[in-house]
Amino acid sequence: MIKSNLQRLSLASLMLASSLPTWAAGAIEGAVEKRHDLNLPAIVMFLIFVAFTLGITYWAARRTKSAKDFYAAGGGISGFQNGLAIAGDYMSAASFLGISAMVFGVGYDGLIYSIGFLVGWPLITFLIAERLRNLGKYTFADVASYRLSQTPVRIFAATGTLVVVALYLIAQMVGAGKLIQVLFGLDYTYAVILVGILMIMYVTFGGMLATTWVQIIKAILLLSGASFMAFMVMKHVGFSFETLFQQAVAVKHAGAEALALKANVAAEAAATAISSNAPNASAAVASAAAASKAAVAAAKANIMAPGGLVSNPIDAISLGMALMFGTAGLPHILMRFFTVSNAKEARKSVFYATGFIGYFYILTFIIGFGAIVLLSGEAGMKFKEVSGALIGGSNMAAIHLSDAVGGDYFLGFISAVAFATILAVVAGLTLSGASAVSHDIYASVIKKGKANEADEIRVSKLTTIALGILAMFLGIAFEQQNIAFMVGLAFSIAASANFPVLIMSMFWKDLTTRGAVTGGFVGLITALTLIILGPSVWVEVLGHEKGSEWFPYKNPTIFSMTLAFITIWLVSVLDTSKQAAEERAKFLPQFIRSMTGIGAEGATDKH
């Protein structure tokens, strides 16, 4: 009877094993433990980074006078610099720690995520970068509203921007607080406040110029740190990928066998308990069930082939769409294209960014496999709890690996880099959120384009401070919440609201204001609603029973993005107003400017 019970349990656990959290790589979450001893090398290196970046902020502040300086670094960043800055803006701590942790845990699936995060970039190069640069000034709303009615389109674009920025920002703040707690032994609340204050200082004083340089420096530090780790991993295995994979598979096998052994012991204990009618029989059966679940999951897992992600084809495709098109709708990324002098530099910058980001993801793959190998056995004991789990949570794989390959000082370096990474990303996000409020809402909607430049900058700085404080509060409020869905939601909304409106405004002559605004909001609300009604919020956050969710998929993008495009098309073709006709007539001049750059914003030559 026990045996058949166990078989049933194994079946159930098979199903469990195939439903890994789809957004596991999106954020640093879960309960973490505070580090007890102070990590001195990390603190020293982090202080050096902070001092250096504040120095840059001081330098940048003296050069940041006009609105163009504040939003777009005067348009004087080179393609190569911007490529690094884009990489620095995009490679968040969540993707460094999260993806290497995912590879460490499930192997190949981590690579599927990396690929999704990368393949949006070529599309940005071919379809968006230069057109955006030629048409816009500071925000993507400049482009979306180029020939449409300013007020409604700006309000939509600012909403899309702020929602994406807020979700992304909360995920980063919570991640930052937990990471710092683990790495530096600093209390969560202080950590979040520290990040908030530094981010406010970079952005309010140094604007885009300081933000850009913080991102460039962070990208260089992260790429060199990750390169060193990957090199040490490859050195350990004699520069043979086959050896690396062999050892990793062997470690996983050994782990699965140990778990199977444990499950057997538990099953025997349960059988004894039942046959002797012991009072703890049900508890013994439960623990046997848990052990068998873990053992079956481990035995079934294949780190060399796609696994949990494939539980459902619709989800896999939907996730792919969110990653690919969401990248092209992230406001803080789109904003970076206004910092270069012309279309040529814009396209060069995406080329460099694609190279850096692709290289980085190959490194995280090696780092994840290296962590499997090097954090195992005798040598790996010091990184693990008694239970066998990594100290500080599974997202710490890359951090522990840095200790294993480079000792205390390198651990300090990588910890400081992880912190710097968060700072660079939140600074970019905040600047983008602030510009949506000051440039799109204040200057274009409230002041109807007649705002005084000094006032606009003042509004922007005040918004930065307000956003910073809000981010600290949200970061603290969400400490105990499950925030794994947030980055996924941000990508889904970017793909379902911002991206369709932006791409249609650049390529489709018949787009009208009504179509853009209705379709954009439909995409935004659909994505939001379906995620809340889906398993990642309805079950995992709101705690409803598994299976009671209204919407069966974790990722709604395949539905919400399609619906947004259909709505934009339908409402636009049905729009026969006089205004619609005027908007269509303005497509030709817009098209000529987007192709040739005639009339595009120039650079100020100050840097």
Next chain:
Amino acid sequence: MQDHTIERIQQNPKFQELVRKKSSLSWLLSFVMLAIYYGFILVVAFSPATLGQSLSGGVTTIGIPIGVLIILSAFVITGIYVRRANTEFDQLTREVVEDAKK
């Protein structure tokens, strides 16, 4: 831009050539990238075992080089576009802009 400038640019054969070449390359390469990526995702979704086959008898599966190749292809395809745009398209654009100033 003045209306007559717009009209002149639109009728400039060089502008038409630029639009034709740039659009066809942009959409072609976008399509290639989409095909590569969604081809991969469809295999992941419907036939994951395909990627789990051994590459040459060892533990390395064919999924590994395929994944790395997709990452490289993104970079290479972007490079192809940027190279042509920086030389051929930019030259055409300069000529169109010069003509428009006359």
